[in-house]
Amino acid sequence: MFRRIIVFLLLTLLTQFGGVVYLINGYLFKKWNFLNRIFSFALLYTLSLLIIVPLLAKIVDRVPLPAHNSEYIGPANYMTIALGRNYVKSDLYELIINAAVKFGDKHPDAKITYLDAGFALSRYIPMYPHKSHNSGKSLDLAFIYKNEEGAIIHGSPSWTGYGIFTKEKLTKRQQKCLKENGLYDFTKYFGLGIGKGEYKLEGRLTQDLIKTIHREAKVNKIFIEPYLKASLGLSKFRKIKFQGCDAVRHDDHFHIEIE
Numbered sequence: 158m159f160r161r162i163i164v165f166l167l168l169t170l171l172t173q174f175g176g177v178v179y180l181i182n183g184y185l186f187k188k189w190n191f192l193n194r195i196f197s198f199a200l201l202y203t204l205s206l207l208i209i210v211p212l213l214a215k216i217v218d219r220v221p222l223p224a225h226n227s228e229y230i231g232p233a234n235y236m237t238i239a240l241g242r243n244y245v246k247s248d249l250y251e252l253i254i255n256a257a258v259k260f261g262d263k264h265p266d267a268k269i270t271y272l273d274a275g276f277a278l279s280r281y282i283p284m285y286p287h288k289s290h291n292s293g294k295s296l297d298l299a300f301i302y303k304n305e306e307g308a309i310i311h312g313s314p315s316w317t318g319y320g321i322f323t324k325e326k327l328t329k330r331q332q333k334c335l336k337e338n339g340l341y342d343f344t345k346y347f348g349l350g351i352g353k354g355e356y357k358l359e360g361r362l363t364q365d366l367i368k369t370i371h372r373e374a375k376v377n378k379i380f381i382e383p384y385l386k387a388s389l390g391l392s393k394f395r396k397i398k399f400q401g402c403d404a405v406r407h408d409d410h411f412h413i414e415i416e
């Protein structure tokens with residue numbers, strides 16, 4: 158029983174709907190052996206992910222971001238899709254697609270890479286480790302990167318999308334935040350200690366991407382570390398803010414939020 162509660166909670170926190178699928182699977186196939194139950198769970202989970210969850214999400218005005226890598230936008234990691242963490246409110250969906258087309262038309266080599274968005278169904282289940290992603294009005298994006306030769310590379314330097322920072326050494330403000338909040342840089346573990354090789358920040362295009370999003374009227378907050386805001390030449394942009402010490406550091410990705 159205890160093991161079942163733990164599995165239910167883990168699946169719920171990771172995927173939101175997975176916990177319910179686990180319960181239904183356990184109830185329907187309680188007489189099956191363990192291996193068969195894993196197989197039926199995988200089947201039910203996939204059916205839910207592909208058909209049932211998108212239909213239910215529509216009722217609460219949530220739309221999945223494109224699952225494949227298109228010309229303009231794509232996920233950093235397909236686990237985001239498999240775990241159903243790519244849902245946003247329809248307003249944010251339209252906004253980000255619009256920004257991606259504008260940005261991609263201007264810079265055909267580059268595109269928007271997204272990380273965690275939100276869950277599909279309920280806003281009452283938190284989406285760890287994020288503080289505000291349960292609303293469906295928040296989205297994390299990767300910076301734009303280039304390789305040693307200066308060519309644009311898609312995606313993120315980290316396999317999970319998080320944990321590989323543009324600067325290793327903490328700034329004074331970050332050190333202060335770490336003292337106040339021991340979890341301030343715990344996303345470093347999300348890098349899994351294995352970067353994808355040479356990803357260098359492409360400052361000019363990252364700046365233009367953030368400016369493109371900033372221009373969208375419905376965007377009301379963009380979170381990024383203050384040292385990056387300054388070094389990217391974005392100091393005068395009022396919607397770009399410091400996320401505060403009680404969140405996690407934002408120099409491996411940036412966060413956008415609509416009203």
Ligand SMILES: [Zn+2]
Pocket residue numbers: 287290295296297411412413
């Ligand atoms: Zn975020």
